[in-house]
Protein backbone atom coordinates (compact mmCIF):
# COMPACT_ATOMS: atom_id res chain seq x y z
CA UNK A 1 0.00 0.00 0.00
CA UNK A 2 1.35 3.35 -0.97
CA UNK A 3 0.93 6.34 1.28
CA UNK A 4 -0.65 9.31 -0.41
CA UNK A 5 -0.38 12.63 1.39
CA UNK A 6 -3.80 14.28 1.43
CA UNK A 7 -5.13 17.51 2.80
CA UNK A 8 -7.15 17.11 5.97
CA UNK A 9 -10.87 17.79 5.69
CA UNK A 10 -11.89 21.38 6.16
CA UNK A 11 -14.21 22.53 8.91
CA UNK A 12 -13.42 20.10 11.71
CA UNK A 13 -12.43 22.85 14.07
CA UNK A 14 -14.67 25.54 12.68
CA UNK A 15 -18.45 25.57 13.05
CA UNK A 16 -20.23 26.14 9.80
CA UNK A 17 -22.75 28.46 11.46
CA UNK A 18 -22.61 31.79 9.67
CA UNK A 19 -21.38 34.48 12.08
CA UNK A 20 -24.41 36.65 11.31
CA UNK A 21 -26.75 33.77 12.13
CA UNK A 22 -24.88 33.29 15.40
CA UNK A 23 -25.15 37.02 16.11
CA UNK A 24 -28.86 37.09 15.26
CA UNK A 25 -29.67 34.06 17.39
CA UNK A 26 -27.83 35.49 20.38
CA UNK A 27 -29.31 38.97 20.10
CA UNK A 28 -32.89 37.77 19.60
CA UNK A 29 -32.66 35.03 22.21
CA UNK A 30 -31.06 37.16 24.89
CA UNK A 31 -33.43 40.05 24.24
CA UNK A 32 -36.37 37.68 24.65
CA UNK A 33 -34.98 36.34 27.92
CA UNK A 34 -34.33 39.85 29.30
CA UNK A 35 -37.77 41.06 28.29
CA UNK A 36 -39.40 38.11 30.02
CA UNK A 37 -37.39 38.67 33.21
CA UNK A 38 -38.15 42.40 33.12
CA UNK A 39 -41.88 41.75 32.67
CA UNK A 40 -41.89 39.32 35.60
CA UNK A 41 -40.07 41.87 37.79
CA UNK A 42 -42.48 44.63 36.81
CA UNK A 43 -45.38 42.34 37.65
CA UNK A 44 -43.84 41.73 41.07
CA UNK A 45 -43.73 45.50 41.64
CA UNK A 46 -47.48 45.61 40.91
CA UNK A 47 -48.07 42.84 43.46
CA UNK A 48 -46.11 44.71 46.13
CA UNK A 49 -48.01 47.89 45.28
CA UNK A 50 -51.29 46.08 45.82
CA UNK A 51 -50.35 45.09 49.36
CA UNK A 52 -48.67 48.33 50.47
CA UNK A 53 -51.19 51.14 50.90
CA UNK A 54 -50.39 54.82 50.37
CA UNK A 55 -50.58 55.34 54.15
CA UNK A 56 -48.02 52.58 54.76
CA UNK A 57 -45.82 54.05 52.07
CA UNK A 58 -46.01 57.53 53.63
CA UNK A 59 -44.99 56.06 57.00
CA UNK A 60 -42.21 53.96 55.49
CA UNK A 61 -40.65 56.84 53.58
CA UNK A 62 -41.19 59.50 56.21
CA UNK A 63 -38.32 61.98 55.98
CA UNK A 64 -36.55 59.98 53.28
CA UNK A 65 -34.40 61.62 50.59
CA UNK A 66 -32.55 60.05 47.65
CA UNK A 67 -28.94 59.44 48.72
CA UNK A 68 -27.23 61.62 46.17
CA UNK A 69 -29.75 64.43 45.87
CA UNK A 70 -28.14 67.87 45.97
CA UNK A 71 -30.66 70.29 47.38
CA UNK A 72 -30.71 74.04 47.88
CA UNK A 73 -30.65 75.71 51.28
CA UNK A 74 -33.68 75.38 53.55
CA UNK A 75 -33.96 79.13 53.68
CA UNK A 76 -34.16 79.55 49.92
CA UNK A 77 -37.14 81.74 49.18
CA UNK A 78 -38.13 79.69 46.14
CA UNK A 79 -38.22 76.52 48.22
CA UNK A 80 -40.47 78.11 50.83
CA UNK A 81 -42.82 79.50 48.20
CA UNK A 82 -43.02 76.26 46.25
CA UNK A 83 -43.76 74.37 49.47
CA UNK A 84 -46.50 76.89 50.30
CA UNK A 85 -47.95 76.50 46.81
CA UNK A 86 -48.06 72.72 47.16
CA UNK A 87 -49.72 73.03 50.55
CA UNK A 88 -52.40 75.24 49.00
CA UNK A 89 -52.95 72.90 46.08
CA UNK A 90 -53.30 69.85 48.35
CA UNK A 91 -56.34 71.47 49.96
CA UNK A 92 -58.16 70.53 46.74
CA UNK A 93 -57.33 66.88 47.33
CA UNK A 94 -59.27 66.37 50.59
CA UNK A 95 -58.07 63.00 51.86
CA UNK A 96 -54.51 63.00 50.59
CA UNK A 97 -52.61 60.27 52.48
CA UNK A 98 -49.29 62.11 52.22
CA UNK A 99 -47.69 65.06 53.91
CA UNK A 100 -46.05 66.61 50.92
CA UNK A 101 -42.47 67.83 51.16
CA UNK A 102 -40.79 69.91 48.47
CA UNK A 103 -37.09 69.81 47.63
CA UNK A 104 -35.23 71.70 44.92
CA UNK A 105 -32.66 69.74 42.98
CA UNK A 106 -29.80 71.87 41.66
CA UNK A 107 -30.02 70.36 38.16
CA UNK A 108 -30.24 72.75 35.20
CA UNK A 109 -32.54 70.38 33.38
CA UNK A 110 -36.19 71.33 33.73
CA UNK A 111 -38.01 68.51 35.46
CA UNK A 112 -40.25 67.62 38.36
CA UNK A 113 -40.56 64.29 40.12
CA UNK A 114 -42.91 62.52 42.49
CA UNK A 115 -41.04 60.25 44.92
CA UNK A 116 -42.22 57.85 47.63
CA UNK A 117 -43.56 59.29 50.86
CA UNK A 118 -44.95 62.46 49.28
CA UNK A 119 -41.61 63.92 48.24
CA UNK A 120 -41.94 66.41 45.39
CA UNK A 121 -38.69 67.35 43.70
CA UNK A 122 -38.47 70.26 41.28
CA UNK A 123 -35.26 71.25 39.55
CA UNK A 124 -33.70 74.71 39.49
CA UNK A 125 -34.03 74.44 35.71
CA UNK A 126 -37.80 74.20 36.02
CA UNK A 127 -38.02 77.15 38.41
CA UNK A 128 -35.99 79.19 35.91
CA UNK A 129 -38.29 78.17 33.06
CA UNK A 130 -41.71 78.85 34.56
CA UNK A 131 -43.03 82.35 33.90
CA UNK A 132 -45.99 82.46 36.26
CA UNK A 133 -47.29 80.81 39.40
CA UNK A 134 -50.04 79.23 37.32
CA UNK A 135 -47.50 77.36 35.20
CA UNK A 136 -45.68 76.10 38.27
CA UNK A 137 -48.99 75.18 39.95
CA UNK A 138 -49.90 73.00 37.02
CA UNK A 139 -46.56 71.14 37.09
CA UNK A 140 -47.00 70.56 40.83
CA UNK A 141 -50.64 69.52 40.33
CA UNK A 142 -49.49 67.07 37.70
CA UNK A 143 -47.05 65.52 40.19
CA UNK A 144 -49.87 65.34 42.76
CA UNK A 145 -51.79 63.43 40.10
CA UNK A 146 -48.95 60.89 39.97
CA UNK A 147 -49.22 60.51 43.75
CA UNK A 148 -52.97 60.06 43.53
CA UNK A 149 -52.59 57.29 40.95
CA UNK A 150 -49.49 55.96 42.74
CA UNK A 151 -47.54 56.09 39.47
CA UNK A 152 -44.50 57.29 41.40
CA UNK A 153 -44.05 54.08 43.41
CA UNK A 154 -44.75 51.96 40.39
CA UNK A 155 -42.18 53.81 38.30
CA UNK A 156 -39.56 53.95 41.04
CA UNK A 157 -40.08 50.28 41.87
CA UNK A 158 -39.52 49.41 38.24
CA UNK A 159 -36.49 51.64 38.02
CA UNK A 160 -34.85 50.13 41.08
CA UNK A 161 -35.76 46.54 40.28
CA UNK A 162 -34.51 46.89 36.72
CA UNK A 163 -31.28 48.59 37.75
CA UNK A 164 -30.59 45.79 40.22
CA UNK A 165 -31.29 43.32 37.43
CA UNK A 166 -28.90 45.05 35.04
CA UNK A 167 -26.27 45.40 37.76
CA UNK A 168 -26.49 41.68 38.42
CA UNK A 169 -26.27 41.06 34.70
CA UNK A 170 -23.17 43.16 34.15
CA UNK A 171 -21.54 41.85 37.31
CA UNK A 172 -21.63 45.12 39.22
CA UNK A 173 -21.97 45.24 42.96
CA UNK A 174 -25.67 44.72 43.62
CA UNK A 175 -25.37 45.55 47.33
CA UNK A 176 -24.11 49.03 46.48
CA UNK A 177 -27.35 50.00 44.84
CA UNK A 178 -29.60 52.33 46.76
CA UNK A 179 -32.27 54.59 45.41
CA UNK A 180 -30.19 57.20 43.65
CA UNK A 181 -31.17 60.09 41.47
CA UNK A 182 -29.47 58.27 38.63
CA UNK A 183 -32.02 55.48 38.94
CA UNK A 184 -34.78 58.01 38.74
CA UNK A 185 -33.96 58.65 35.13
CA UNK A 186 -34.86 55.03 34.51
CA UNK A 187 -38.38 55.82 35.55
CA UNK A 188 -40.81 56.18 32.77
CA UNK A 189 -44.50 56.81 32.80
CA UNK A 190 -46.85 55.62 30.14
CA UNK A 191 -48.78 58.16 28.10
CA UNK A 192 -51.95 57.08 29.84
CA UNK A 193 -50.43 57.72 33.27
CA UNK A 194 -49.22 61.13 32.11
CA UNK A 195 -52.62 62.03 30.69
CA UNK A 196 -54.34 61.07 33.95
CA UNK A 197 -51.83 63.12 35.93
CA UNK A 198 -52.40 66.05 33.56
CA UNK A 199 -56.17 65.82 34.10
CA UNK A 200 -55.73 65.83 37.85
CA UNK A 201 -53.28 68.72 37.64
CA UNK A 202 -55.74 70.77 35.61
CA UNK A 203 -58.53 70.01 38.04
CA UNK A 204 -56.43 71.15 40.98
CA UNK A 205 -55.34 74.33 39.16
CA UNK A 206 -58.93 75.09 38.24
CA UNK A 207 -60.10 74.65 41.83
CA UNK A 208 -57.30 76.88 43.11
CA UNK A 209 -57.52 79.76 40.63
CA UNK A 210 -61.00 79.36 39.21
CA UNK A 211 -59.55 79.05 35.69
CA UNK A 212 -56.87 77.08 33.85
CA UNK A 213 -55.23 79.98 32.00
CA UNK A 214 -51.46 79.49 31.40
CA UNK A 215 -51.59 75.96 32.81
CA UNK A 216 -50.19 74.42 29.62
CA UNK A 217 -48.29 77.51 28.53
CA UNK A 218 -44.99 75.87 29.47
CA UNK A 219 -45.66 72.98 27.12
CA UNK A 220 -46.75 75.28 24.32
CA UNK A 221 -43.45 77.09 24.65
CA UNK A 222 -41.52 73.84 24.67
CA UNK A 223 -43.52 72.38 21.81
CA UNK A 224 -42.97 75.41 19.57
CA UNK A 225 -39.39 76.22 20.39
CA UNK A 226 -36.78 74.87 18.03
CA UNK A 227 -33.65 76.16 19.72
CA UNK A 228 -34.39 74.23 22.88
CA UNK A 229 -34.22 70.82 21.22
CA UNK A 230 -31.72 69.55 23.78
CA UNK A 231 -33.85 70.51 26.76
CA UNK A 232 -36.90 69.24 25.00
CA UNK A 233 -35.35 65.84 24.34
CA UNK A 234 -34.25 65.60 27.95
CA UNK A 235 -37.71 66.47 29.18
CA UNK A 236 -39.27 64.02 26.77
CA UNK A 237 -37.21 61.23 28.21
CA UNK A 238 -39.55 61.21 31.19
CA UNK A 239 -42.56 62.98 29.73
CA UNK A 240 -44.48 62.80 26.42
CA UNK A 241 -44.44 65.21 23.51
CA UNK A 242 -45.06 68.76 24.72
CA UNK A 243 -47.04 70.03 21.73
CA UNK A 244 -49.56 67.16 21.76
CA UNK A 245 -49.83 67.48 25.46
CA UNK A 246 -50.87 71.14 25.40
CA UNK A 247 -53.51 70.36 22.76
CA UNK A 248 -54.90 67.45 24.77
CA UNK A 249 -55.11 69.60 27.90
CA UNK A 250 -56.88 72.36 26.01
CA UNK A 251 -59.46 69.86 24.76
CA UNK A 252 -59.91 68.38 28.23
CA UNK A 253 -60.48 71.83 29.77
CA UNK A 254 -63.08 72.66 27.13
CA UNK A 255 -64.92 69.39 27.79
CA UNK A 256 -65.03 70.14 31.50
CA UNK A 257 -66.12 73.71 30.84
CA UNK A 258 -63.16 75.19 32.73
CA UNK A 259 -62.38 78.83 32.02
CA UNK A 260 -59.30 79.26 29.89
CA UNK A 261 -58.78 82.91 30.66
CA UNK A 262 -58.38 84.61 33.98
CA UNK A 263 -55.92 86.56 36.03
CA UNK A 264 -52.33 85.35 36.06
CA UNK A 265 -50.49 85.25 39.38
CA UNK A 266 -46.89 86.35 38.94
CA UNK A 267 -43.94 84.68 40.63
CA UNK A 268 -41.94 86.55 43.22
CA UNK A 269 -38.59 85.60 41.67
CA UNK B 270 -29.02 57.78 17.97
CA UNK B 271 -27.05 56.32 20.86
CA UNK B 272 -26.80 52.95 19.19
CA UNK B 273 -25.79 54.35 15.79
CA UNK B 274 -22.04 54.63 16.29
CA UNK B 275 -21.36 51.23 17.86
CA UNK B 276 -23.61 49.61 15.28
CA UNK B 277 -21.68 51.27 12.45
CA UNK B 278 -18.36 50.18 13.94
CA UNK B 279 -19.80 46.70 14.36
CA UNK B 280 -20.78 46.55 10.69
CA UNK B 281 -17.46 47.90 9.46
CA UNK B 282 -15.63 45.44 11.74
CA UNK B 283 -17.76 42.61 10.41
CA UNK B 284 -17.13 43.37 6.73
CA UNK B 285 -13.41 44.02 7.07
CA UNK B 286 -12.97 41.07 9.44
CA UNK B 287 -14.83 38.68 7.14
CA UNK B 288 -12.84 39.85 4.13
CA UNK B 289 -9.49 39.43 5.87
CA UNK B 290 -10.47 36.03 7.23
CA UNK B 291 -11.47 34.80 3.81
CA UNK B 292 -8.21 35.99 2.28
CA UNK B 293 -6.21 34.41 5.07
CA UNK B 294 -7.93 31.06 4.65
CA UNK B 295 -7.22 31.15 0.91
CA UNK B 296 -3.54 31.77 1.63
CA UNK B 297 -3.47 29.00 4.24
CA UNK B 298 -5.07 26.46 1.88
CA UNK B 299 -2.63 27.33 -0.90
CA UNK B 300 0.42 27.04 1.33
CA UNK B 301 -0.84 23.85 2.99
CA UNK B 302 -1.17 22.35 -0.45
CA UNK B 303 2.44 23.26 -1.22
CA UNK B 304 3.58 21.71 2.08
CA UNK B 305 1.59 18.54 1.56
CA UNK B 306 4.46 16.06 1.18
CA UNK B 307 6.46 17.43 4.09
CA UNK B 308 6.15 15.27 7.25
CA UNK B 309 5.17 17.16 10.38
CA UNK B 310 4.51 14.79 13.24
CA UNK B 311 4.11 14.86 17.00
CA UNK B 312 6.30 11.77 17.72
CA UNK B 313 9.16 12.63 20.02
CA UNK B 314 11.47 9.94 18.60
CA UNK B 315 12.42 8.88 15.09
CA UNK B 316 12.00 5.24 14.07
CA UNK B 317 15.09 3.26 15.24
CA UNK B 318 16.42 2.52 11.82
CA UNK B 319 16.38 6.16 10.67
CA UNK B 320 19.42 8.35 11.15
CA UNK B 321 19.67 12.10 11.11
CA UNK B 322 22.60 14.05 9.75
CA UNK B 323 21.55 17.24 11.52
CA UNK B 324 18.66 18.60 13.51
CA UNK B 325 17.57 21.87 15.05
CA UNK B 326 14.71 23.61 16.78
CA UNK B 327 12.33 25.29 14.37
CA UNK B 328 9.41 27.46 15.31
CA UNK B 329 6.59 29.49 13.84
CA UNK B 330 4.66 32.05 15.76
CA UNK B 331 1.69 34.25 14.96
CA UNK B 332 -0.16 36.87 16.97
CA UNK B 333 -3.80 37.36 16.19
CA UNK B 334 -6.31 39.91 17.40
CA UNK B 335 -10.07 39.77 17.68
CA UNK B 336 -12.16 42.15 15.65
CA UNK B 337 -14.88 44.18 17.35
CA UNK B 338 -17.67 42.12 15.86
CA UNK B 339 -16.26 38.82 17.15
CA UNK B 340 -15.59 40.38 20.51
CA UNK B 341 -19.19 41.61 20.88
CA UNK B 342 -20.70 38.31 19.80
CA UNK B 343 -18.37 36.42 22.12
CA UNK B 344 -19.41 38.78 24.92
CA UNK B 345 -23.06 37.91 24.35
CA UNK B 346 -22.18 34.22 24.22
CA UNK B 347 -20.36 34.64 27.51
CA UNK B 348 -23.67 35.44 29.21
CA UNK B 349 -25.15 32.04 28.53
CA UNK B 350 -22.15 29.85 27.73
CA UNK B 351 -21.60 27.46 24.87
CA UNK B 352 -19.27 27.32 21.91
CA UNK B 353 -17.88 30.69 20.95
CA UNK B 354 -18.32 29.96 17.29
CA UNK B 355 -16.95 33.27 16.07
CA UNK B 356 -13.59 32.54 17.74
CA UNK B 357 -13.19 29.11 16.20
CA UNK B 358 -12.09 30.22 12.71
CA UNK B 359 -9.81 32.76 14.35
CA UNK B 360 -7.93 30.15 16.38
CA UNK B 361 -8.02 27.69 13.52
CA UNK B 362 -6.28 30.27 11.34
CA UNK B 363 -3.73 30.97 14.05
CA UNK B 364 -2.91 27.29 14.56
CA UNK B 365 -2.51 26.56 10.87
CA UNK B 366 -0.55 29.75 10.20
CA UNK B 367 1.86 28.94 13.04
CA UNK B 368 2.44 25.40 11.73
CA UNK B 369 2.93 26.73 8.20
CA UNK B 370 5.49 29.25 9.39
CA UNK B 371 7.31 26.49 11.24
CA UNK B 372 7.34 24.33 8.10
CA UNK B 373 8.60 27.28 6.07
CA UNK B 374 11.34 27.79 8.67
CA UNK B 375 12.38 24.12 8.42
CA UNK B 376 12.26 24.00 4.63
CA UNK B 377 14.25 27.16 4.17
CA UNK B 378 17.04 25.50 6.14
CA UNK B 379 16.86 22.38 4.00
CA UNK B 380 15.33 19.97 6.55
CA UNK B 381 13.30 16.95 5.52
CA UNK B 382 10.76 16.69 8.35
CA UNK B 383 9.74 18.09 11.73
CA UNK B 384 9.31 15.80 14.73
CA UNK B 385 7.94 16.42 18.20
CA UNK B 386 5.67 19.26 17.08
CA UNK B 387 3.99 21.15 19.91
CA UNK B 388 1.55 24.06 19.94
CA UNK B 389 1.29 26.69 22.61
CA UNK B 390 -0.79 29.78 23.18
CA UNK B 391 -0.42 32.77 25.39
CA UNK B 392 -2.71 35.70 25.92
CA UNK B 393 -1.46 39.21 25.37
CA UNK B 394 -3.01 41.49 27.96
CA UNK B 395 -4.46 44.80 26.94
CA UNK B 396 -2.22 47.52 28.31
CA UNK B 397 -4.84 50.25 27.97
CA UNK B 398 -7.32 48.54 30.25
CA UNK B 399 -5.06 47.64 33.14
CA UNK B 400 -4.35 44.25 31.68
CA UNK B 401 -7.99 43.22 31.96
CA UNK B 402 -8.85 42.90 28.30
CA UNK B 403 -7.25 40.69 25.71
CA UNK B 404 -5.23 42.45 23.04
CA UNK B 405 -4.58 39.24 21.19
CA UNK B 406 -3.42 35.66 21.38
CA UNK B 407 -0.06 34.30 20.37
CA UNK B 408 0.04 30.86 18.77
CA UNK B 409 3.46 29.22 18.77
CA UNK B 410 4.31 26.03 16.91
CA UNK B 411 7.70 24.45 17.49
CA UNK B 412 9.39 21.17 16.80
CA UNK B 413 12.65 19.39 15.99
CA UNK B 414 13.56 19.68 12.34
CA UNK B 415 15.55 16.76 10.99
CA UNK B 416 17.76 16.23 7.94
CA UNK B 417 17.88 12.51 7.17
CA UNK B 418 21.22 10.86 6.55
CA UNK B 419 19.69 7.64 5.36
CA UNK B 420 16.03 7.27 5.82
CA UNK B 421 15.78 3.54 5.10
CA UNK B 422 19.39 2.49 5.87
CA UNK B 423 18.55 -0.84 7.52
CA UNK B 424 15.64 -1.69 5.32
CA UNK B 425 17.67 -1.67 2.16
Ligand SMILES: [Zn+2]
Nearest residue numbers: 189194197239
Ligand atom coordinates in the same frame (compact mmCIF):
# COMPACT_ATOMS: atom_id res chain seq x y z
ZN1 LIG C 1 -45.53 63.09 34.81
